[in-house]
Amino acid sequence: MKFSDLIVSLGELVIRTGSQDCDLHGAAAITAATPSSISFVMGAKYRTALEQTNAAAVILPDRPELVAIAEALGLCWLTATNPRLAFARTIAQFYTPFRPAPGIDRHATIDPDTTLGDHVSIAPGVTIYHNVTLGDRVCLLPNVTIYPGVTIGTGTTVHAGVTLYQDTQIGDYCTIHAGAQIGADGFGFVQTATGWEKMPQSGYVKLGDFVEVGANSTIDRPAVGVTSIGLGTKIDNLVQVGHGCTIGDHCLLCGQVGLAGGVTVGDFSVLAGQTGVVDGVSIAAGSIVAGRSVVRQDIKAGQWAGDPLVPLPQWLKLAAKLKRLARS
Amino acid sequence: MKFSDLIVSLGELVIRTGSQDCDLHGAAAITAATPSSISFVMGAKYRTALEQTNAAAVILPDRPELVAIAEALGLCWLTATNPRLAFARTIAQFYTPFRPAPGIDRHATIDPDTTLGDHVSIAPGVTIYHNVTLGDRVCLLPNVTIYPGVTIGTGTTVHAGVTLYQDTQIGDYCTIHAGAQIGADGFGFVQTATGWEKMPQSGYVKLGDFVEVGANSTIDRPAVGVTSIGLGTKIDNLVQVGHGCTIGDHCLLCGQVGLAGGVTVGDFSVLAGQTGVVDGVSIAAGSIVAGRSVVRQDIKAGQWAGDPLVPLPQWLKLAAKLKRLARS
Amino acid sequence: MKFSDLIVSLGELVIRTGSQDCDLHGAAAITAATPSSISFVMGAKYRTALEQTNAAAVILPDRPELVAIAEALGLCWLTATNPRLAFARTIAQFYTPFRPAPGIDRHATIDPDTTLGDHVSIAPGVTIYHNVTLGDRVCLLPNVTIYPGVTIGTGTTVHAGVTLYQDTQIGDYCTIHAGAQIGADGFGFVQTATGWEKMPQSGYVKLGDFVEVGANSTIDRPAVGVTSIGLGTKIDNLVQVGHGCTIGDHCLLCGQVGLAGGVTVGDFSVLAGQTGVVDGVSIAAGSIVAGRSVVRQDIKAGQWAGDPLVPLPQWLKLAAKLKRLARS
Structure with a gap:
């Protein structure tokens, strides 16, 4: 695409632009860019990388010293209120994630008691049991299994090998990555004289709209009630969300985070990688927990x-003190 | 169901009951109960929740002050020797986990050299290779893959997308949740001048009866011999059991626990979430290890x-000392 | 097989041998061996196990006191420069991992625009989208899903339920274990006034030759560029490799290791189980990081x-100091 067309597409994100135009064929990191690609820098610490880039065009923060470098190099440039966001939208101009065409493959198995929206895409090996509702433009990649009573909202994509256990509710415009397992039994057992007796897990899992769930993550159903994930919350790979958790809106749960049962996480919270949360704990909205922490209260x-x-x-x-203690 | 019928079904768990009867349509947490549901409280700390519940009926510990509240509210009530266990059995009155009807789907691929018990249920997308034996009432959900030489005992359910590698032995009445991978190669390599040479993993995995394995957990086969999981042991989601581990009977391995190779865990042990165990370590029967611990000896x-x-x-x-040190 | 034939097969690894010969039917651990099996010991600390073994034959380090025990017991024996490596190659004489015969199952779905090498094996439930290239002798087990633009090199085996997202490149002679998900979106989002906006993940994942990926591990694609795994690197189960990581040659990433985005790991490094690495960190070649560590710099x-x-x-x-502090 033309750089000048990209400027138009970015709209209000753009503050200023240079006078050059050029053809762009892709987006790349500043250090890996080729003469047909556009890149971005976040701030002054990328100054050297900018000076040495092979990119044809760059997205910059609105800093005169960076603009001056771009001008001196003869690059196409624009400054943006949020260069990272502008770059995200730039990538989207060049890249479309794979999505099969609408239609139902003959190797799919769909119960007659299924409600299908318009333009759904159902791949080979998908199995849908009874009493399932799929919204418009739902896309199910190969070997997705949907147990009875599930609903999936408009525009949601479910990648290969995902299982949605019975009664799971998925909102609109969600993305569930490959191998995620949603609605499996919570880990609830009662000790008896002869061993562990199962607490039946009769509840269900509910995901709000615009939720993303990473590859091979697991979200369990509770004994009673609901495990819920709020609007716009993003869950990374290999994350465990235990039975009966209530995750608010717009949270981030990073890779390998583990939540035991009944955890509450308030809106806009971030749990960094490998962090664990003990059962029943409540995390206030807006909390940020560093990686590999444990929240026990x-x-x-x-x-x-x-x-x-x-x-x-x-x-x-x-x-720092422990490091000194280790050396002493 | 009638509350009076529930009392009968709970049998010897019941100590005392009130005189009220009512119709029940479900089980719920004490704070989320509706006027047609039954709930339970474990002890005195739920007193306020009990006072404010909308439940029609409650299961209580045998404490007069809690009974008095239930009576004052006009609730149906019973006291139980183990309220949590009574509640588990109550949920089972209202909830049946999904299980497809017996029969073999035409989209399944089954080697002729397979021994099938009575009333097995084999879903679309299941593949069974040669020399496999399935007991009576085994239920295989969609896209389960069974490599050669596997045996599965009576009444076991294997959820969608599970793989059982060759020669895996699964006992009776087990539940394997979606995406669990059992019998993949242990992580064994020998360093050579040119890199890591694979130690072939020729052993197998054996699960006792009444074992439950959580979603996306992995249990590896060893180089030689067996990786074994004892009777009644329950494994949560995203747990790693390394090659050659010997897990005793009635253990609990909670979410994201990781055992390296050759670990021994004695009967009735509990490893809480995210705990790790170093290779070759032996954990005595009856051990309880808190979450996020590391057992190195x-x-x-x-x-x-x-x-x-x-x-x-x-x-x-x-x-407590480290917290003080952090503040000082 | 005959012990004497085994000696021949081990070639230069053998230093000395006894004069006995015998028939062998399998390999076993020294403490579990039967009179028809061969075992090995690594060093003097296994002396008692050797004295009590039921094995017919043993592989030993070249130590006179161990040879003397084997002679006294009338065992077949050999000493090897690397007993563990000799044992690995011995197991390979008795064990062949399951591999379906070449051929394309009628329950597979393969886009006409696929390039297939010779003697490929494609199992039931496999789906291959357009523009995919499979090398000679590639083996795809059931329910593998391959998105468009993927290439897989000669002799690579992909176990059941694996997903390869678009444009993933897999080298020659790799093994991808069941449930691994390669090329799912990196966890990249940009904070905006209304929530987290997705950074499209337009890059791809590239695995070198002789890479092994464990069951249910995940390797993410980056926003731009490549996530790469070097020649001969071995990845255990439930490992997370974030977007844009560069893992060198001949590394080991043990179970449940988690790498955030943009991590660099130099050649011949070993990260033991459950270790985490913070985004952007660089680990020098030849590093060994103990289990459950966190690399933040x-x-x-x-x-x-x-x-x-x-x-x-x-x-x-x-x-040791912290243990003393805990007791004091």
Whole structure:
């Protein structure tokens, strides 16, 4: 595409632009760019990378010293209020994730008691049991299995090998990545004289709209009630969400995070990679928990780290002290 | 169902009951109950929740002050020796996990050299290779793959997308949740001058009766011999059991636990979430290891926590000291 | 097989042998061996196990005291430069991992625009989208899904339920275990006033030759560029490799390791189980990181452990100090 057309597509994100135009065939990292690609830099620390780039065009923060470099190099450039967001939308101009055409493959098995929206795409090996409702433009990749009573909202994509257990509710415009298992039994057993007796897990899982679930993550159904994931929340790969958790809107659960049962996570919270949360704990809205932490008690909004969990600045000091102790 | 019929079904678990009867249509948490549902409370700390419940009926511990509240509210009530167990059995009155009807789907691929029990249920997309034996009432959900030489005992359910590698032995009445991979190669390589040479993993995995394996968990085969999971042991989601582990009877391995190779876990042990065990370590029967611990050496029965691993009371003191150190 | 034939097959690994010959029907651990099996011991600490073994034959390090025991017991024996490697190659004499015969199952769905090598094996439930290239002797087990633009090299085996997202490149002689998901979207989102906007993940994943990926592991595609795994690197189960990571040659990533985005791992590095690496960190070639560590900053070659990460000897001292602190 023409750089000038890209500027138009980015709309209000653009602050200023240079006078050059050029043809672009892709987006790339600043250090890996080719003469037909566009890249971006976030701030002054990428100055050297900018000076050495092979890119044809760059998206910059609105800083004169970076603009001057781009001008000197004869690059196409624009400055943006949020260069990272502008770059995200630029990538979208060049890349379309794979999505099979609408239609139902003859190797799919669909119960007659299924409600199908318009333009759904159902791939080979998909099995849909009774009393399932798929919204318009739902896309099911190969070998997705849908147990009875499931509903999937408009425009949602479910990648290969996902299982949705009975009564799972998926909102609109969600993406469920390959191998995620949603609605399997929560881990509930009662100790008896002869061993562990199963607590039947009769509840269900509900995902809001615009939720993304990473590859091979698991979200369990509870004994009673619902495990719920709020609007716009994003879950990375290999994350475990236990039975009866309530995750708010617009949260991030990063890779390998594990939530035991009955955890509450408030809106706009971020749990970084490998963090664990003990059962029944409540995390206030707006909390940010550093990677590999353990949340064993309720926490207020703030930045937290470690095990024992402390405010992040304290954790940094503690880590420094432990390093000294290790050397002494 | 009638509350009076429920009382009968619970049998010896019931100590006392009120005189009310009512119709029940489901089970719910005490705070989420509706006027047609039954709930339970475990002890005095749920007193306020009991006072405010909308439930029609409640299962209580045998405590007069809780009974008095239930009576004052005009609820149906019973007291039970183990309210949680009584509630588990109550849920089972209202809920049946999905299970396809017996029969073999035409989209399944079954080697002629397969021994099938009575009333097996084999879903679309299942593939069974040669020399496999399925007991009576085995249920295989869609896209289960069974490599040669596998045996599955009576009444076992294998959920969608599970793979059982060659020679895996599954006992009776087991439940394998979606995406679990059983019998993949243990992680064994020998360093050579040119890189890592594979140690062939010629052993197999054996699960006892009444074992449950969570979604997307993995249990590896060893180089030689067997990786075994004892009777009644329950494994949560995303758990890794390495090659050659010997897990005893009635153990619990909670979410994201990871066992390296050759680990021994004695009967009735509990490893809480995200705990790791180093290769070759032996954990005595009856051990309880707190979440996010690391077991790097053999341990005796007891409660353990942390990394370095110490007795749980010591870990609590250490955590308090580290918190003070972080603040100072 | 005859022990004497085994000796021939092991070639230069053999240093010395006894004069006995015998028939062997399998390989086993020294403590579990039967009178028709061969076993091995690594060193003097297995002396008692050797004295009590039921094995017919043993592979030994070249130590006179162990040879003397084997002679006294009347065992067949050989000494090897690397007993573990000799045992690996011995197992390979008795065990062949399951591999379906070449051919394309009628329950597979293959786009006409697919390039197939000779002697490929494609199982039931496999789906291959357009523009895919499979090398000679590629083996795809049931329910493997291959998105468009994927290439798979000669002799690679892909186990059941694996998904290869679009444009993934797999080298020659790789093994991808069941449930691994390769090329799913990296976890990239940009915060906006209304929530998290997706950074499209337009890059791809590339695996070198002789790579092994464990069951249910995940390797993500990046926003731009490539996530690459070097020649001969072995990845265990439930490992997360984030978007844009560059893993060198001959590395080991053990079970449940998690790498955030943009991590670099140099050749011949070993990350033990459950270790995490923060985004953008660079790990020098030849690094060994102990289990359950967190690498939050670039590290030089060496042995590392803990969180905060310190040299392994320091970590051992620190752990001892913390244990004392816990007791005091």
